[in-house]
Amino acid sequence: MIKKFLFSSLIALCSITSLHAQTKTKDTNNTADPDNLASQYLSQVMGVAVDATSNLKLYKFIYEWIGTPYRYGGNTKKGIDCSAFTKAIYDKVFNTTILRNSRDIFSMVNPLPKDELKEGDLVFFKIKSAKISHIGIFLGNGRFAHASNRGVVISNLNDPYYARYFYKGGRILDSMKDNLIEE
Incomplete structure (x- = not known):
């Protein structure tokens, strides 16, 4: 249940951030990068600094296992x-x-x-x-x-x-x- 909520929050965050990025910049080639949005989300949820040099595959894998007994x-x-x-x-x-x-x-x-x-x-x-x-x-x-x-x-x-x-x-x-x- 929590993972579904977090996933839907990720979708909402991606939508809002993407919309904000598109309206903030006049350069249409500079839209939000989905991997960057996922990194930001995982940073907040996991309490870890996930940046552009981070292995996003690693963080996604860990996120999928969080809470496993x-x-x-x-x-x-x-x-x-x-x-x-x-x-x-x-x-x-x-x-x-x-x-x-x-x-x-x-x-x-x-x-x-x-x-x-x-x-x-x-x-x-x-x-x-x-x-x-x-x-x-x-x-x-x-x-x-x-x-x-x-x-x-x-x-x-x-x-x-x-x-x-x-x-x-x-x-x-x-x-x-x-x-x-x-x-």
Whole structure:
């Protein structure tokens, strides 16, 4: 129900913004770009700065999954866990096959500190464990998407809970992108 409301709001926002852009400018070749409108909408809804350099496919994918319940071992819209969600993003958005478990995925990355993360990088956590136990995808501005016990959400790395358990960020190694890994 909420997604239908948000979708209809997006349509209304696109219509209003398009009309405003057409009346504001005399140059008919400079009408509103639908991808730019979607970026603005997703920025507001998701609380993430989506700009012209952002991967709009990534944000659309995440938006479609927001609210999906958490289910350990799950990999569908009926329920999904953090590593399956991350694997789905890499498969559908980046056309890259990654492993299924957060610890195994960590073996595929070049570890990075928080301040070097870029959109699409991975974030790893050791939550109440000596081993990596949670994974998400970095969106920028301290935000990351992940499947949590509250379902698929966008959270802030600076939130005291996530800051406490943050282990490292990581970027998939180019050699891993070239050699797609089978499950």
